[in-house]
Amino acid sequence: MADLVLLNGSVWTVNPDQPWAEAVAVKEDKILEVGSTSEIRKVVGNETKIIDLNGDLVLPGFIDSHTHFLDGGFSILSIDLRDVKSKEEFVDRIKRRAGELEKGEWILNGNWDHQSFDPPELPRKEWIVDAALHNPVCINRYDGHMVLANSRALEIAGITKDTPSPEGGEILKDRRTGEPTGILKDAAMGLVMKHIPEPSLKAKLKAAQIALGRAVECGVTSVHDMAYAGNIEVYQELLKEDKLTSRLCVYISIEEMDRYQKLRLSIPAENTFLKIGGLKGFVDGSLGSSTALFFEPYADDPDKTGLLHSQMFPEGIMERRIMEADRAGLQVAVHAIGDKANHVLLDIMERTITQGGERDRRWRIEHAQHLLPGDMERMARLRIIASVQPYHAIDDGRWAEKKIGRERCKTTYAFQSLLEKGAVLACGSDWTVAPLDPLTGIYAAVTRRTLDGRHPEGWFPEQKISLEEAVKGYTLNGAYAEFSESIKGSVEAGKLADLVVLTQNIFDIPPEEIRNTRVHMTIVSGKIVFRK
Numbered sequence: 460m461a462d463l464v465l466l467n468g469s470v471w472t473v474n475p476d477q478p479w480a481e482a483v484a485v486k487e488d489k490i491l492e493v494g495s496t497s498e499i500r501k502v503v504g505n506e507t508k509i510i511d512l513n514g515d516l517v518l519p520g521f522i523d524s525h526t527h528f529l530d531g532g533f534s535i536l537s538i539d540l541r542d543v544k545s546k547e548e549f550v551d552r553i554k555r556r557a558g559e560l561e562k563g564e565w566i567l568n569g570n571w572d573h574q575s576f577d578p579p580e581l582p583r584k585e586w587i588v589d590a591a592l593h594n595p596v597c598i599n600r601y602d603g604h605m606v607l608a609n610s611r612a613l614e615i616a617g618i619t620k621d622t623p624s625p626e627g628g629e630i631l632k633d634r635r636t637g638e639p640t641g642i643l644k645d646a647a648m649g650l651v652m653k654h655i656p657e658p659s660l661k662a663k664l665k666a667a668q669i670a671l672g673r674a675v676e677c678g679v680t681s682v683h684d685m686a687y688a689g690n691i692e693v694y695q696e697l698l699k700e701d702k703l704t705s706r707l708c709v710y711i712s713i714e715e716m717d718r719y720q721k722l723r724l725s726i727p728a729e730n731t732f733l734k735i736g737g738l739k740g741f742v743d744g745s746l747g748s749s750t751a752l753f754f755e756p757y758a759d760d761p762d763k764t765g766l767l768h769s770q771m772f773p774e775g776i777m778e779r780r781i782m783e784a785d786r787a788g789l790q791v792a793v794h795a796i797g798d799k800a801n802h803v804l805l806d807i808m809e810r811t812i813t814q815g816g817e818r819d820r821r822w823r824i825e826h827a828q829h830l831l832p833g834d835m836e837r838m839a840r841l842r843i844i845a846s847v848q849p850y851h852a853i854d855d856g857r858w859a860e861k862k863i864g865r866e867r868c869k870t871t872y873a874f875q876s877l878l879e880k881g882a883v884l885a886c887g888s889d890w891t892v893a894p895l896d897p898l899t900g901i902y903a904a905v906t907r908r909t910l911d912g913r914h915p916e917g918w919f920p921e922q923k924i925s926l927e928e929a930v931k932g933y934t935l936n937g938a939y940a941e942f943s944e945s946i947k948g949s950v951e952a953g954k955l956a957d958l959v960v961l962t963q964n965i966f967d968i969p970p971e972e973i974r975n976t977r978v979h980m981t982i983v984s985g986k987i988v989f990r991k
Contacts, residue, residue, distance in 0.1 A: 520680025522937025
């Protein structure tokens with residue numbers, strides 16, 4: 460008999476052999492049976508918990524294929540500048556945050572967006588001189604590729620007008636005085652960040668639990684965390700205490716490859732809540748920070764084409780690392796934004812695959828944001844997974860054409876083109892860069908309506924994808940991207956009982972109303988971990 464049954468619903472299973480059902484039965488942590496309500500009633504016993512769905516939609520639990528999960532927890536606990544629209548509001552929030560902290564404590568995170576300022580402009584250290592007199596400040600743009608450091612933080616780091624920009628980064632300086640403005644990009648951020656005290660294990664555990672709480676509220680039952688080896692220790696503690704309410708697949712830095720096997724062996728092999736997925740690398744920066752690497756200059760800054768990430772130096776090291784990972788049979792997931800960055804990465808991957816021979820690698824390009832048409836075909840041919848974040852399309856679509864021109868935007872977030880070429884789309888949020896909310900991502904993928912409301916028919920609407928493909932991107936394809944499609948990602952007998960119940964059937968409403976849908980219930984391993 461079943462432990463739990465969900466009856467009288469609409470279940471979209473993401474199983475092509477049985478796309479729709481009415482009910483689901485769960486035994487322990489697995490799905491026992493999927494079928495009609497009358498069929499599932501046959502496995503109801505005296506101890507079975509019965510949930511009447513009253514027609515609600517059930518989907519497989521969402522899988523977010525790209526997050527910065529622990530950072531997400533810390534961001535909830537920190538200053539929030541994401542919705543700031545003016546210099547005055549920016550300064551006021553920093554002043555208030557400084558008032559909450561002890562002297563000398565760092566003001567961190569923030570997730571500001573200068574494109575939302577009126578008028579758009581990069582903040583400067585002079586803005587916040589009086590707001591944080593006694594606290595060093597290092598607050599990041601929401602894409603994580605640019606920070607504003609105040610004078611105190613720059614002093615701690617020893618950054619002056621004479622400090623050169625490091626390889627893979629840039630220290631912005633005033634064109635008139637030569638003094639640092641406080642804006643540091645990519646590798647230059649590390650000059651300050653290395654002086655920020657490491658949070659305690661207790662603080663990390665608190666942040667992780669906050670993040671897990673947010674995940675189940677959003678129906679996210681599995682998370683791919685683009686992280687560092689240190690995150691594993693945090694998650695292992697929560698695993699021991701049976702406090703993991705979402706499954707975590709952790710990708711550590713490719714620079715930490717030598718720690719991979721030891722970390723893998725330290726995680727209990729039989730558990731389904733924590734595993735190490737592979738190695739995360741970087742080729743370039745981001746579009747919003749003008750550090751994404753392009754073949755042609757930026758339209759709004761003709762002297763720049765972007766930057767290679769510091770992991771690309773010395774020249775050739777990324778290729779050597781990827782080849783070493785391939786010899787060890789490891790999965791790689793590499794960040795590439797600009798068209799040149801994606802092209803360079805595909806060159807490296809293709810040479811490595813040619814040398815190493817055929818096998819099921821499931822290598823991933825994280826973001827695959829701006830692509831040459833020929834590189835879309837190459838991704839499909841090489842079976843490279845496009846790990847994409849649909850929300851970025853409706854966010855960047857507000858201003859991307861000003862930065863790179865309309866022509867290049869035609870193959871920006873080219874989801875439909877990638878599908879037509881035969882590539883696999885694994886969808887995620889990039890939290891904290893974007894909200895940890897798959898329903899918002901699904902809305903973005905099927906409508907491409909930019910956040911400013913200026914593209915009601917969709918920004919480059921030919922790149923909209925179907926609702927079925929979008930949901931698959933957040934479920935079965937996410938499982939495929941971590942070699943777990945045999946145990947999760949669809950509602951099928953024998954798979955893990957990870958399910959999400961929504962407040963309305965997104966297949967029965969206009970696409971633009973999907974963003975108003977909420978998660979009613981989240982089930983992980985047959986247990987209700989969130990109920991609205």
